[in-house]
C-alpha cells in the first residue's frame with residue numbers, strides 16, 4: 001500500500017440523518033481527520049432536505065438510498081445511524097457493496113440477526129465495528145485499567161445505577177415512549193457493554209425484572225432491576241430507570257466496583273469532561289480510609305470520535321477496532337437474554353443465545 005493510500009482520509013457515506021445522525025455530523029465526524037464524509041443518505045425526503053440545508057451540501061452529495069450513493073460517489077466505508085431495526089439490513093447492503101461499516105448501538109435486537117452481518121464482514125475481509133461510545137471516556141477507561149491492574153484485588157461485586165426522568169417530552173418529541181424496550185435495548189446496552197469492559201468478563205446468566213408504572217407514558221418497560229452473573233461467579237446488580245424521582249445520574253450511571261482490597265467508584269459521560277470521576281479506596285477493616293479521587297489522563301478523541309478514528313485506522317491497515325461486530329455479540333447476548341428473562345420470569349443463560357464457540 002502506498003503512503004498516500006495509508007494517509008488519505010477514508011471516504012465515508014453517512015446513512016441516517018435524524019437527531020443523532022445530525023449530532024454525529026456536528027460533534028463526532030468533524031474532529032476525525034482520518035475520515036472525509038463524502039455523502040449523506042436518508043430515506044425520509046424532508047429529513048434529507050433538512051440535513052442538506054444544515055450541512056450546506058450540494059445535491060450530488062445527498063441521496064435517498066445507499067444504492068444511489070454507491071452508484072454516484074466513490075466510498076470506502078459507511079456510518080450507520082439509522083434506528084436499530086435498520087442497522088443490520090444497511091450493514092449488509094454496505095458490506096455486499098464492499099464497504100467497511102461502523103454501526104450505532106444497539107447492533108441488533110438478537111445475536112442471530114447480528115451474526116449475519118458479522119459473518120458477511122469476515123467472509124469479505126471488511127471491518128465491521130459497533131459504536132459503543134461510552135467505552136471511550138476517561139472514567140470508564142480508568143476504571144477498566146484499575147481493575148485490570150488489580151488495584152482492588154479479586155472482585156466481589158459490581159453495582160451500577162442509571163437514573164433519569166425522561167417523562168416530560170412535549171408532543172412531537174415523544175417517540176422515545178414508543179421505542180421497543182426503551183430501557184433494555186436503548187440504554188442498558190451501554191451499561192451491559194461497560195460491565196463487560198470494566199470487569200473484563202462476559203456474562204453467564206441474567207435475571208431481569210422490568211416495570212412500567214401505570215402512569216408511565218412508555219409503551220414497554222420504563223425501568224428494570226437486573227442481576228447478572230459474570231464469568232468466575234462475579235455478580236453484578238443493575239438498576240436502570242427513565243422515570244426516576246431520585247437524584248439523576250449522568251449517562252454512564254453510578255458504578256461501585258468492589259474487591260477484596262478496596263473499592264472503585266466511577267461516573268461519567270455528563271455534558272463535560274469535568275463530570276468524569278473515578279475514586280479509589282484501598283484497604284479493608286474499620287481503619288480503611290476514604291475514597292480518593294483518581295487523576296484522569298487528558299484524553300485525545302473521546303466517545304464516538306475515538307471509535308470513528310479506530311475505524312479509519314483499521315481500514316488503512318492498522319489494528320482492528322476495540323469493538324468489532326463479533327466482540328460486540330457478547331453485549332448483544334446479555335441484552336437479548338435480559339429481554340428474554342423479563343418475558344419468561346426466569347434466570348436466562350446467556351449461552352443459549354450466544355454459544356461459547358461463536359466468540360472464539
Ligand SMILES: NC(=O)c1ccc[n+]([C@@H]2O[C@H](COP(=O)([O-])OP(=O)(O)OC[C@H]3O[C@@H](n4cnc5c(N)ncnc54)[C@H](O)[C@@H]3O)[C@@H](O)[C@H]2O)c1
Nearest residue numbers: 016018019020021042043044047081082083084086104105
Ligand atoms: N450512542 C449513543 O449515545 C446514542 C444516542 C442516541 C441515539 N443513538 C442511536 O442512534 C440511532 C439513531 O437514533 P435517532 O434518534 O437519530 O433516530 P431517528 O429516528 O431520529 O433518525 C434515524 C434516521 O434514519 C433514517 N432511516 C431509517 N432507515 C433508513 C434506511 N433504510 N435508509 C436510509 N435512512 C434510513 C430515518 O429516515 C431517520 O431520519 C439509533 O440506533 C440509536 O440507538 C445512540
